[in-house]
Amino acid sequence: xxxxxxxxxxxxLQVHPTRLCNIACAHCYSGSGPTVRGELPLELLSxxxxxxxxxxxxxxxxxxxxxxxxxxxxxxLARAREVGxxxxxxxxxxxxxxxxxxxxxxxxxxxAISIDGTPEEHDLIRRREGAFARTxxxxxxxxxxxxxxGFIFTLTQHNVDSLEFVVRLAAAEGARSVQVHPLTLYGRxxxxxxxxxxxxxxxxxxxxxxxxxxxxxxxVVHLDAVTADQLLAHRxxxxxxxxxxxxxxxxxxxxxxxxxxxxxMTHDVxxxxxxxxxHEERLDTLAANWLEAxxxxxxxxxxxxxxxxxxxxxxxxxxYWYDAVAAWTRAGGPSRPALELVPALR
Amino acid sequence: MATKEKRGSEKVMAAWKARMLTEASIKEIAASFEKSPxxxxxxxxxxxxxxxxxxxxxxxxxxxxxxCGNDILFWLKWHLSHGGNPxxxxxxxxxxxxxxxxRMELDFGHVHAGEQIGGIQExxxxxxxxGFHG
Numbered sequence: 001x002x003x004x005x006x007x008x009x010x011x012x013l014q015v016h017p018t019r020l021c022n023i024a025c026a027h028c029y030s031g032s033g034p035t036v037r038g039e040l041p042l043e044l045l046s047x048x049x050x051x052x053x054x055x056x057x058x059x060x061x062x063x064x065x066x067x068x069x070x071x072x073x074x075x076x077l078a079r080a081r082e083v084g085x086x087x088x089x090x091x092x093x094x095x096x097x098x099x100x101x102x103x104x105x106x107x108x109x110x111x112a113i114s115i116d117g118t119p120e121e122h123d124l125i126r127r128r129e130g131a132f133a134r135t136x137x138x139x140x141x142x143x144x145x146x147x148x149x150g151f152i153f154t155l156t157q158h159n160v161d162s163l164e165f166v167v168r169l170a171a172a173e174g175a176r177s178v179q180v181h182p183l184t185l186y187g188r189x190x191x192x193x194x195x196x197x198x199x200x201x202x203x204x205x206x207x208x209x210x211x212x213x214x215x216x217x218x219x220v221v222h223l224d225a226v227t228a229d230q231l232l233a234h235r236x237x238x239x240x241x242x243x244x245x246x247x248x249x250x251x252x253x254x255x256x257x258x259x260x261x262x263x264x265m266t267h268d269v270x271x272x273x274x275x276x277x278x279h280e281e282r283l284d285t286l287a288a289n290w291l292e293a294x295x296x297x298x299x300x301x302x303x304x305x306x307x308x309x310x311x312x313x314x315x316x317x318x319x320y321w322y323d324a325v326a327a328w329t330r331a332g333g334p335s336r337p338a339l340e341l342v343p344a345l346r
Numbered sequence: 347m348a349t350k351e352k353r354g355s356e357k358v359m360a361a362w363k364a365r366m367l368t369e370a371s372i373k374e375i376a377a378s379f380e381k382s383p384x385x386x387x388x389x390x391x392x393x394x395x396x397x398x399x400x401x402x403x404x405x406x407x408x409x410x411x412x413x414c415g416n417d418i419l420f421w422l423k424w425h426l427s428h429g430g431n432p433x434x435x436x437x438x439x440x441x442x443x444x445x446x447x448x449r450m451e452l453d454f455g456h457v458h459a460g461e462q463i464g465g466i467q468e469x470x471x472x473x474x475x476x477g478f479h480g
Contacts, residue, residue, distance in 0.1 A: 160354030161361060198354075205355035 010058035010086065011248040017045060017076065018065040019258040022094055023128045027116075027154050027196075029187040029267050030258060032065040038258045042072040044278050046079045048256060051283035053083035056248040063090040065258060068100050077107035088112060090152060092126070093135035093142075101141055111142055111149040112179065115169065117162035125154070139173045150177035155223070156196040157183075160206045167213040167221055177220035180206055182320040186268040203318035224322070228315035231307070238321060239303045244296030247287045251299070253322070262286055264299055266322040270329035273299055302328040362429045367397045367455050371428045375400065375454055378420045383410040384450075392457045399430065399457035406448040411439075414450050421452050430455040 016030055017040045024033030049060065060080040067073055067089050077087045086109045093113040113135065116125045122132040142149040153166045163180065170178050182198050183189060189196075198206070203225045210221040231238070240250045247254065251264030262275035262283060273295055275286040290296060306328040310319060379386060379402075388403035406414050418435055425432045433453045440447040 156354070158351040158354050161357035162354070201355055202353060205358055209358065 011056055011252045011254070012059045012061050013049070013052045013057040013085070013254050013256065014061045014063060015040075015045060015048075015076075015256045016063050016065060016258045017067065017073070018070045020069045021064055021066040021092070022069065023066075023092060023126050023131060024188070025092075026125050026127055026192040027156075027183055027189045029184045029189055030063075030065065031187040032258075036065075039070065040256075040258060040260055040278070042075055044260065045076055045256075048278055048283045049076075049079050049083050049085065051287075052254070053085060054284060055287055056246065057085065057254060059086045059088065061088045061090065066095060067091055068095045068104075074103045074107060077104060081107060086110075090114065092131070093138050094131060096135075096138040096141050098141055101145065105145050105147070108147060111145070111147065112152050113139070113142065113149060113175075114154070115151045115166050116154050117159050118165050121159060121162055136169075136173070139175075143174050148176045150175050150179060150220075152179045152181060155180050155182045155198050155202065155206050156193065157198050157202055158196060160198070160202050160209060163206060163209045163221075164213060167210075167217060167219055170219050171217040175219070177222065178210075180210060180221065180223040182224060182323065184266065184268060184323065197323075198320075200316035200318055203316075203320065207318055225318045225320050227318050231315050231319060231321075232311060235307055239307050240296075240300040242297050242300050244291060244300050247291065247296065250296045250303075266326050268323070268326045268330065269299070270326075273302075273329055299325075299329065365398065365429065365456075366393070367391075367400060368428070371424070371455075372400070374424060374427075375402075378417070378424075379404075382417050383413050384417060387449075392455075397455075399453055399455035401457050402452045402454070404450045404452065406450070408446065411445045411448040414448050417450070417452065421454065424454060428455065431457075433457060 019030060019032040019036040019038040020034070021028075021032040021036070022034060024036075052060075060077070062070075062073065062076065064070070068091055070076070073089075077089075080087050087107060088110040089104070089108050090112040091114070093115075096113070115132075115135065116122045119132040122135075123129050126132075139149075151166055151170050153163060155163070163178075167178050169175075182203065183193060183196055185194060185197050203223070204227070206223050207225060207227060210223050213219065214221040226234070226238075244250045247264075253265055255263040255265075255267060256278065257263065257267070260278040262278060263269055264273060264275065275283075275290045275295075278286070281289070303325050306321075306324045309328070310316060310324060382404075384404040384406050386402060387405055388401075390401045391397040392399040392401065404414070404417070414437070421432075421435065435453075436451045438449045439445045440449070
């Protein structure tokens with residue numbers, strides 16, 4: 001059985017092998033698009049997978065750009081299987097044709113397809129008229145495949161009312177789950193959607209909607225947020241113990257962006273806490289150096305600082321935990337940079 | 347992009363208040379009033395085919411008058427389960443200190459405040475014309 005992490009799921013290696021995408025979504029945190037180039041070689045990622053498995057990562061999540069446009073995707077997924085990882089692929093679904101899917105069908109454990117609301121809302125955020133219709137038309141191939149597929153819905157300040165539509169669509173189309181991911185203001189989203197990050201009220205409303213819809217429709221609806229009660233009750237799961245000895249203890253999600261940069265937790269963690277580039281060192285070397293330099297402890301301190309700040313008075317109704325920690329690593333809360341606090345806390 | 351839009355949660359709340367009556371929720375009302383001694387003098391659905399509310403005109407005679415409190419309790423509980431934007435019941439009591447007749451109008455779901463649905467308002471004016479005083 002795969003080792004679980006503080007998030008309750010097997011530690012995830014999230015790889016963005018290419019920035020090439022057939023569309024240029026407004027909320028894209030990787031700045032991908034049809035004219036954007038930048039792709040990681042298969043050999044580099046194969047080495048990364050082997051090292052990641054050795055470090056305890058048990059799931060490969062391939063995102064993008066559009067993963068279906070990454071030529072060696074079948075080989076990458078096969079390599080992940082070889083090292084004992086589960087595989088998930090996140091796609092916008094527009095290119096999910098039998099010709100593209102057939103080579104992948106036996107290599108994917110879960111397929112995630114992005115659906116961001118009603119047809120009008122989806123097309124608006126995807127910045128492509130007809131995107132919704134094309135994606136939904138291609139769901140027949142996902143059903144024909146027979147493996148588990150789900151939807152991913154990006155929650156903003158303005159769209160929790162569309163979650164019901166998406167969950168009902170999931171139920172009608174045979175999807176098993178809906179993952180609700182709060183908008184990350186990074187990459188293109190920072191410029192095009194500033195002010196759209198969901199606040200605590202929207203997160204709490206989404207949690208209520210998710211629970212109600214899951215109960216009614218029998219679909220798994222998971223939101224990447226914790227309630228105030230969960231925040232208070234699970235400090236031990238949210239704040240890693242120091243000294244940090246293993247990467248997976250402080251970074252149960254490890255991101256590899258299309259430049260080969262390795263980032264703990266989420267894209268918008270402070271640059272100073274990145275592990276480095278796969279073009280320079282293998283992942284296991286980067287991880288060892290990072291821990292040796294005390295960066296794992298610094299990230300753990302940021303977790304502690306975020307937790308202390310959030311619970312100092314009345315906690316928020318709900319919070320996107322990784323986003324809160326990332327904010328601490330960048331700015332250190334209301335007054336002081338978090339990293340300046342580190343020596344006092346260590 | 348669209349930063350001046352409403353919060354999603356405000357739209358959820360508005361939809362909650364204005365959503366259609368379900369068949370199950372109407373059956374609950376019917377079942378409850380089968381047990382009640384009230385006479386249903388009128389029932390008006392608001393919103394046409396996509397009904398958002400139901401207005402009931404009820405009357406209780408003689409000793410049945412106090413039962414209207416039980417029906418108000420059901421009305422409150424119904425809104426806890428099914429939402430809506432409840433307006434307080436309108437009640438006319440004829441006869442004090444021992445009522446001969448109690449007339450009550452209950453709205454279930456969302457009956458728009460400005461909407462004229464007849465019932466007790468017309469009844470009140472008829473009573474006024476006929477010199478019917480409580």
